[in-house]
Amino acid sequence: MPEGDTVWNTARVLADAIEGQVLTRSDFRVPKLATVDLSGWLVAQSASYGKHLLLRLTREPDRAMTLHSHLRMDGAWRTYKPGERWTGRPAHLIRVALHAPASVAVGFHLHELAIVPTAEEHRLIGHLGPDLMGDGWDPAEAVTRLAARPDRPIADALLDQRNLAGIGNLYKAEVLFLRGVNPWTEAGAVPDLPAMVDLAHRLLNSNRGRWTQTTTGSLRRGETNWVFERAGRQCRRCGTTIERWTGGDHDRITYWCPHCQPVVPAPPGP
Missing domain, CATH: 3.20.190.10 (MutM-like, N-terminal)
Incomplete structure (x- = not known):
């Protein structure tokens, strides 16, 4: 998409x-x-x-x-x-x-x-969240919307255009990798939502005016992404095999590195 x-x-x-x-x-x-x-x-x-x-x-x-x-x-x-x-x-x-x-x-x-x-x-x-590419971009509002459902997996929350408008499957996977966040981490447990929102904004806007989307900084074929559409290949950082899974609220494919994006155990109860 x-x-x-x-x-x-x-x-x-x-x-x-x-x-x-x-x-x-x-x-x-x-x-x-x-x-x-x-x-x-x-x-x-x-x-x-x-x-x-x-x-x-x-x-x-x-x-x-x-x-x-x-x-x-x-x-x-x-x-x-x-x-x-x-x-x-x-x-x-x-x-x-x-x-x-x-x-x-x-x-x-x-x-x-x-x-x-x-x-x-x-x-x-009118139902959409702040536009990541717009002049009126409001990061604080985007963070507020993402945090409104703290028990929702962050991968689903990022794809929900009512939270912030413009992220699709590519940027979802790449933002989560670069922030070291497992896709199934609950939104309320993400260590720094403002930093994640800021990264999404910077990544999308870095590709203004060109059709080749890159999150690695390279425009060479096969070198543009960290994990997106790289299932079965080695992670560029650690060498672990990239995995994929289809599901979630939007029944979309998710890519992640199990080593760079580990599942974080929930904190112990009182």
Whole structure:
């Protein structure tokens, strides 16, 4: 699933292609929006919040609405020059095409596609925690939300977008490894939640503007991650075999090093 940095990058691509332009035509290929016509609307802003994409549109005198989309596991936006062939994805996966004078933005296999008044965006994203990639990032609020359920495994808590928005399976695994925290540690027992939240923020933002995600600092193929998708291989730090397990609230794969991320026994009772 695309994570917050990938969605942020996608928003920038759309901004470069159609932001500031008036749409000449739109083509929605989903039943609920099939009759919508966005011709004449100005693309005022292409933005992201966590894993959500928000195309904010305006039309005089004072009309504003937002085209919202979510990429989930397999969605994508691509941009093309007018008249250019729409390559890269099968045509039957197209959900929307937005035509502007200089570019065409095509959304493939998008999810949760919806249009709402911009003033009502909270209906779609108001439940989310602080945006790790946003200008209004609030680490204290993210810590508070993670700590609100102290008995919840930290791996599940990090994936819950209501706590902090933007972390997916890759950053979950890498943040936990770098902090030396076992995925099944209860959130209330994590030694330093603020440091974990700060690390997540720094990792995602370090990959702004590039499509290759790295948490090791290396951009070489096969060297970008510590534990993510490295099950059965040796830990880069200690040589222990990386393990994987599927489950939890989100039924997602978890990767970890049993030596670097040991299970910490609960403290003895009174």
